[in-house]
Amino acid sequence: MPQPKHLLPTTVVGSYPQPDWLVDREMLSKSVPRTRMAGMWRIPQAHLEQAQDDATVVAIRDMERAGIDIVTDGEIRRESYSNRFATALDGIDAENPAIITSRSGQKTPVPRVVGKIGRNGPVELRDMQFLRRNTDRAAKITLPGPFTMSQQASNEFYKDDEELAMALAAAVNAEALELQNAGADVIQLDEPWVRNDPAAAKRYAVKAINRALQGITVPTVVHVCFGYAAVVPGDTKPAGYSFLAELADTTAEQISIEAAQPKLDLGVLADLSRKKIMLGVIDLGNPGIETASVIADRIRHGLKYVSADRLIPAPDCGMKYMPRAIAFGKLKAMSDAAAIVRKEVG
Incomplete structure (x- = not known):
């Protein structure tokens, strides 16, 4: 499937709201x-796959109807952006989790790494095949990044977290190659945790990301964000990334950043001049639907730092935690905004 030919192609970060009939949204809202x-x-389990398929078609059609150029499957089959892939790997014990306590005192169960990481079969291949069958638009699929997965687990096997991250990178790479063969037009790695431990990220995140993307010839993206707006309120978000310029050294064609909610200083993009930028122009912390003119202004602001042929408008982050009508309205406004600015620069 060819990439969109026009300037400022719109996309999503990955997730789209799952219907209330499919998931218990109150349970979902408490954690990632x-x-x-x-x-x-x-x-019930006997009908779950069929239900997820139906909800996935709804998500794809919503994105198409909203005018999104590069669609995903909405990550409808996932409980979180990372846990489905991470817990499917050999060497992971997800049944007997470790408990990690955050700086704020929050306790989170995480998988324990108890043996050699291995991928004994595809995890998202059917998702990609289903997406490819159900849209004629450019199709993107997302995978959790190896650095982030290494930070979200308790390492009880490898000598250090770098060795664990590189083992995870090999598993991600094997998956990504199959997804590419299944018709993925874009493959995205979600690496939000590079900002949590920038010292470790500086040592080995780029090496792990490049290993995960080895041999991939379709466009690739690394997504970094400050966390879901539903989980991390805007007033607690930093004004800048602690690990961003370093991503210039990745083999990824595109870097995806959150810029609308944290009101990021886009001067940082000078460090990424060789990359295309997936720019967050929808504030997911705002419960209303921005007008197309507000979003158009955010796109124009981005164009002061990034040329039109390198800018891809997107939401700040995944839309999983939003009401579906609001998510759709925001995507439609973003598509309308991109069309407005496209006329100005085209």
């Missing part, structure tokens, strides 16, 4: 699970 959260699904 690292281990499995089977109780989140409202549909």
Whole structure:
């Protein structure tokens, strides 16, 4: 499938709201699970895959109807952006989790790494095949990045976290190659945790990301953000990234950043002049639907720092935690905004 030919192609970061009939949204809203959260699904196991398929078609059609150029499957089959892939790997014990306590005292169950990491079969291949069958638009699929997964687990096997990250990178790479063969037009790695431990990220995140993307010939993206707006309120978000310029050294074609909610100083993009920028222009912390003119202004602001052929408008982050009508309205406004600015620069 060819990439969109026009300037300022719109896309999504990955997730789209799951319907209330499919998931218990109140349970979902309490955390971003690292281990499995089977109780989140409202549909009995015997019918769950069919229900997820139907909800995925709804998400794809919503994105198409909103005018999105590069669509995803909405990550409808996932409990979180990372746990489905991470817990499917050999060497991971997700049934007997470790507990990690954050600086704020929050306790989170995480998978324990108890053996050699291995991928004994595809995890998202059917998702990609289903997406490819159900849209004629450019199709993107997302994978959790190896650095982030290494930070979201308790390492009880490898000599250090770098060795763990490189083992995870090899598993991600094997998956990504299959997804590419299944028709993925874009492959995205989600690496939000590079900002949590920038010292470790500086040592080995780029090496792990490049290993994960080895041999991939379709456009690739690394997504970094400050966390879901529903989980991390805007007034607690930093004004800048602690690990961003370093991503210039990745083999990824695109870097995806959150810029609308944290009101990021876009001068930082000078460090990424060789990359295309997926620019967050929808504030997911705002419960209303921005007008197309507000979003158009954010795109124009981005164009002061990034040329039009390198800018891809997107939401700040995944839209999983939003009401579906609001998510759709925001995407439609973003598509309308991109069309307005496209006429100005085209």
